Amino acid sequence: MGRYFRRKLLIYLLTFFVAVTLDWCIPRFMPGNPIDILISRAGLRGSAVQTMYDYYTRVFGLDQPIWKQYLNFWASLFKGDLGISIYLFPTPVSKVIAGAVPYDLFLLIPSTLLSWIIGNNFGAFAARSKQLDNTLLPFSYILSATPYMWLGIILAWAFCIVFRIFPLAGGYSFAMKPNLSFAFIGSLLSHWVLPFLSLFIVQLGGWAIGMRNMIIYELESDYSHYLKTLGSPNRLIRKYAFNNAILPQITGLALKLGEVVAGALATEVVFAYPGIGYLILQAIHNEDYFLLQGCFLFIIIGVLAANFIIDIVYLLVDPRMRAGMQGETA
């Protein structure tokens, strides 16, 4: 158990290290002087140019030796200093991101967990049932081949423009200010439904297919055949198969996170939903590279944290792991 955790932690720390290093390298080793590019692209005029030039020179520290630039980058990172946003000048990047994160969590956590639970149960139900296999399985494949943003666009078009049930853009009504009234929460929810649905639906197909394949594999295994010869009811065999098949699906959840995050970014762009994805779009359009790099780091940290949580859940769920844990303490 201790070994398992140490290994995982080492990988996560190394990943974080690689990610931060990438984040530092990319602007510096791309062709052209980053400061010139940043200033010219920001479209600043007059005294603002000098101010920004000084600021960038100081932040990038380009006059210092390269190893020192690198250390400085880490130092400011640990102080939570990710630079200042150009798009929302002069708000610090960390503050801009903190404002967007709740929307992301609110969107990602329910859609991922619900699609995982429902998809797995549905896949387990559909396995070895000829009718469901032939009708709903192809449908699941089509779902998992659908680009997130396209489903988002279709939903937006159907429910916002044609039927006018849900609002099209934003995290809440533009006429409102964030407060704790029922009207505001209602507005939040009605803006949330469609991005949630498009993330939920696309992910559903993948889980259902994965679970169906796992269950078929388990039903072919020796213990299932043994149970069958003992005359156990089908329900019991299926239950055991499900318990065994769910473990790889937990690992699958961790492996899929990157893809889900990418899907969420694109979905937020479709609905102008004010999460990290929307921030990234604004950062690209406004050439706001500090914001872009901050978003990048934040996504990495979020995915690593989620991975770690899934590892812990796996430990709690897998009886073999639990046994190992007790064996070590005993």
Added chain:
Amino acid sequence: MTARSQKHEMLFFALRNTKLRVGVSILLFFILLTIIGPQLTPYEPNDFVTSGAFPPSSEFWLGTTTFGEDVFTQVVYGLRATFIVGIVGGGLGMLIGLLIGFTAGYWGGIVDETLNMLTNIILVIPTLAVLLIIAAYLKVRGILTESLFIGFTCWPWVARAVRAQTFSLRVRDFVDMARISGMKSYKIIFSEIAPNMMSYLLLVFILQFGGAILTAATLDFIGLGPTNTISLGLMMNMAVLWSALILGSWWWFIPPGLAITAIVGALYITNVGLDEVFNPKLREM
């Protein structure tokens, strides 16, 4: 059973597998459209052929964009970009994954530890986030650059799968025999181990192909796709950016997404079909 009759058996099951037939037919349709499509249209993808957005008609088969560009022309040229990304990006990812997977799986020990660590690290980092940063700093982006970057980031899946397979194959008797007879390591890998997982590698490549297409579509949609050519993701990006939704120009954003879904879906279904052909346990009785 001889190798020859085994091949016949494969072909027999391949031809009567519905999933395989449907998947391959859809793929062939889109490949044909990509090749002959440009001949079917007198326009270039960014020609302004009329004034404003019109729904599909006999003159403009899929309608026109707000700027008066022909959607059908954009789709057939965009398909080309899609297939290039799939082949180059997916292929490169496959190649790197094979190299790392074989090396790690065959040699084991410290080589395996190191490569496995590297694979796990790249696997955890959300690929799209890295691609976003790189693309944002490149001023001019071509379709090949995009494919290369996708290829360099999508290999961990292949590496993991190939490593696991190599692990189980390298302790088999015939590999030991080859080793005892003094065969060189790379030769053992390519002539003894690799042929035994060919069917598996084909399946992995198909998934890589589809994955590369989806990644490129997302990247293009966010606005970081190729700057010098049209692509299906870029079409959707333009459609959303120029309020095709509010104007109700459904013919602008439905075809590109439908094409991507159809191609990737067909790839997945082909994959399942092939799996059933290769693996007798999965065949429908």
